Amino acid sequence: QVQLVESGGGVVQPGGxxxxxxxxxxxxxxxxxMHWVRQAPGQGLEWVAFIHxxxxxxxxxxxxxxxxxxxxxxxxxxxxxxxxxxRAEDTAVYYCxxxxxxxxxxxxxxxxGQGTLVTVSS
Amino acid sequence: DIQMTQSxxxxxxxxxxxxxITCQASQDISNCLNWYQQKPGKAPNLLIYxxxxxxxxxxxxxxxxxxxxxxxxxxxxxxxxxxxxxYCQQYDNLELTFGGGTKVQIK
Numbered sequence: 737q738v739q740l741v742e743s744g745g746g747v748v749q750p751g752g753x754x755x756x757x758x759x760x761x762x763x764x765x766x767x768x769x770m771h772w773v774r775q776a777p778g779q780g781l782e783w784v785a786f787i788h789x790x791x792x793x794x795x796x797x798x799x800x801x802x803x804x805x806x807x808x809x810x811x812x813x814x815x816x817x818x819x820x821x822x823r824a825e826d827t828a829v830y831y832c833x834x835x836x837x838x839x840x841x842x843x844x845x846x847x848x849g850q851g852t853l854v855t856v857s858s
Numbered sequence: 859d860i861q862m863t864q865s866x867x868x869x870x871x872x873x874x875x876x877x878x879i880t881c882q883a884s885q886d887i888s889n890c891l892n893w894y895q896q897k898p899g900k901a902p903n904l905l906i907y908x909x910x911x912x913x914x915x916x917x918x919x920x921x922x923x924x925x926x927x928x929x930x931x932x933x934x935x936x937x938x939x940x941x942x943x944x945y946c947q948q949y950d951n952l953e954l955t956f957g958g959g960t961k962v963q964i965k
Contacts, residue, residue: 771954773902781894781902781945783954795952798859831901843949844892846913848901 738763738847740832745852752822752856758815758832758849766810769835769842772817774828775851784830785817786842800826822856829853860884860948864957870965877933879960881946886926890950893922893931896959897942905944906931938964
């Protein structure tokens with residue numbers, strides 16, 4: 737079945753940058769939109785960003801707009817999240833998630849990675 | 859943003875009980891509503907999409923209903939493996955939002 741493996745998490749100082757990756761396999765990556773969703777320690781889920789299958793259309797949560805950039809490399813089956821100007825409130829486990837696809841509006845997360853922890857602290 | 863109000867925030871029930879969780883949207887979202895299960899230390903897992911469609915491989919004791927602003931998620935007979943936190947999530951627009959979660963425990 738679908739496999740999604742995140743990497744790139746770690747500890748970073750406030751104001752710093754980090755780039756997350758999500759390597760996809762066992763499905764046709766280039767045919768599906770992809771999301772990043774995060775979860776602060778002990779808290780609920782928060783959608784972060786979405787990118788269409790072709791990479792041309794991108795959408796962001798208001799809390800990260802202008803600081804985070806979602807991108808993808810379909811030749812390498814990899815999704816990215818570039819995170820700049822990081823704040824303490826960005827501390828969370830970051831999950832990549834595959835969109836259900838077909839003709840529906842984007843927004844059904846039908847497969848998830850195991851997550852990577854980002855800690856923003858001095 | 860569309861606010862999703864989920865209740866209760868936690869519940870305790872016995873094995874075999876019927877469990878019901880509600881989710882209310884701050885505006886009409888048609889049937890653009892999903893339910894996820896998250897076990898401790900694990901990623902969430904899609905159970906129900908489009909308010910009432912059971913995801914492939916998900917046991918039939920899970921079900922969902924509703925449209926517009928009011929939605930219900932039901933476990934018809936609670937099993938030990940159902941101990942988890944459950945989240946609703948709307949996708950009426952691309953400011954996707956989740957409910958606050960319901961932690962289900964065994965009494």
